[in-house]
Amino acid sequence: MTAQRFIQVGTGGWGRYWSRTVIPHLLELGIAEPVAAVDVNPANLANAREGYGIAEERCYTDARRAFEEQPADFAIVVVPPAHHEAIIDLALAAGCHVLCEKPVADTMAGSARILLKVTRAERKMAITMSHRFDQDKQTLERLVRSGAYGPINYIVGRLALNNRRFGDWGDFRHRIADPLLIEAAVHQFGIIRGLAGANARSVYANGWNPEWGEYAGDSTALAVIEMENGVRASYEGSKTNASTISPWEEEYWRVECRDGTLELDRRRLRLLRGGAKDVPAVEELPLDDGSAWLNPLLAERFVRWLDGGPAPETRIEDSIHDTALTMAAIESAHTGRVVDVPAFTQDHLDAAADELGIRA
Numbered sequence: 001m002t003a004q005r006f007i008q009v010g011t012g013g014w015g016r017y018w019s020r021t022v023i024p025h026l027l028e029l030g031i032a033e034p035v036a037a038v039d040v041n042p043a044n045l046a047n048a049r050e051g052y053g054i055a056e057e058r059c060y061t062d063a064r065r066a067f068e069e070q071p072a073d074f075a076i077v078v079v080p081p082a083h084h085e086a087i088i089d090l091a092l093a094a095g096c097h098v099l100c101e102k103p104v105a106d107t108m109a110g111s112a113r114i115l116l117k118v119t120r121a122e123r124k125m126a127i128t129m130s131h132r133f134d135q136d137k138q139t140l141e142r143l144v145r146s147g148a149y150g151p152i153n154y155i156v157g158r159l160a161l162n163n164r165r166f167g168d169w170g171d172f173r174h175r176i177a178d179p180l181l182i183e184a185a186v187h188q189f190g191i192i193r194g195l196a197g198a199n200a201r202s203v204y205a206n207g208w209n210p211e212w213g214e215y216a217g218d219s220t221a222l223a224v225i226e227m228e229n230g231v232r233a234s235y236e237g238s239k240t241n242a243s244t245i246s247p248w249e250e251e252y253w254r255v256e257c258r259d260g261t262l263e264l265d266r267r268r269l270r271l272l273r274g275g276a277k278d279v280p281a282v283e284e285l286p287l288d289d290g291s292a293w294l295n296p297l298l299a300e301r302f303v304r305w306l307d308g309g310p311a312p313e314t315r316i317e318d319s320i321h322d323t324a325l326t327m328a329a330i331e332s333a334h335t336g337r338v339v340d341v342p343a344f345t346q347d348h349l350d351a352a353a354d355e356l357g358i359r360a
């Protein structure tokens with residue numbers, strides 16, 4: 001295949017990982033070619049230069065100039081969610097496809113507009129829902145979806161860390177509203193959708209920030225979700241605990257199936273079974289093999305899609321449901337009400353279509 005030319009926007013923060021790990025994976029495969037790197041903070045462009053050797057003259061502090069001056073096939077968007085839409089607008093105007101970090105945007109209105117703009121422009125877009133596509137979660141998803149343990153009854157998930165001091169979790173997350181739901185739970189909600197094999201029907205969430213959390217918005221949340229196929233899920237997320245018992249990449253998951261309890265804890269996967277009075281029979285299960293996981297896997301699938309390969313599960317048409325569940329949970333946390341997720345999503349898509357004047 002011909003290497004697909006790309007512009008990376010956002011090379012600091014998480015963009016450092018893109019520059020030093022994800023993009024080098026694409027270059028090693030020979031499927032992508034960098035044409036520009038952009039960051040409003042010029043010091044952060046060093047990550048792109050050092051990570052994949054982009055030339056100084058291809059480094060920009062203004063995304064508009066980069067898209068005007070460097071023809072590209074796709075954009076990689078690694079800026080905070082509130083800035084996604086402005087960068088995607090520039091990318092689409094330049095005829096680029098888009099590979100964007102999660103969530104789609106920081107609001108449901110913005111996310112719905114992005115989906116419709118991408119559709120209108122007839123471009124491809126995918127979201128890097130990294131953690132669902134990690135080795136341990138993909139193994140669990142494959143096993144529960146195989147049906148080998150019977151139908152799923154319910155799912156329990158937990159991400160719990162001590163990131164309570166300002167800056168522990170990247171400055172912008174301490175300043176925005178709803179950082180836990182927007183920046184963390186979107187991943188766990190994606191995992192729940194993957195495990196259940198369905199979109200959410202309803203969500204009730206309660207979010208808050210304890211007095212010792214150095215956050216302007218809610219750093220902790222509990223949520224109950226019902227999926228469209230009847231699977232229920234309960235979610236616990238916190239960035240302000242006294243301990244880090246379920247950190248990133250080592251979250252706790254338990255899937256209660258009719259014929260087995262599958263438990264994933266700090267990447268250890270176990271199958272438990274037994275009657276009320278038995279000591280449970282425990283079987284350790286191996287994780288699946290694979291050559292790439294997380295963003296390297298998702299970026300590779302996206303680029304192969306541009307070249308005519310299969311559409312990835314993280315394409316925006318599907319991934320919008322991860323963001324929609326997140327935004328519906330925020331709506332629930334703000335109003336105290338159970339939110340009907342499909343109706344919430346459709347209302348925002350209709351409003352975005354009206355706003356953009358593209359309703360059929």
Ligand SMILES: NC(=O)c1ccc[n+]([C@@H]2O[C@H](COP(=O)([O-])OP(=O)(O)OC[C@H]3O[C@@H](n4cnc5c(N)ncnc54)[C@H](O)[C@@H]3O)[C@@H](O)[C@H]2O)c1
Pocket residue numbers: 009010011012013014015038039040041044063077078079080081083101102103128129130131170171172183
């Ligand atoms: N998939 C994951 O596991 C994961 C992990 C961390 C972050 N993220 C996502 O990555 C995105 C970026 O988060 P972050 O942690 O890197 O944020 P950050 O604030 O740490 O870094 C953002 C970078 O983008 C630059 N930037 C900001 N606005 C810009 C603009 N308009 N044009 C060009 N550059 C701009 C900043 O200077 C900075 O270098 C977010 O969507 C976040 O949710 C995903």
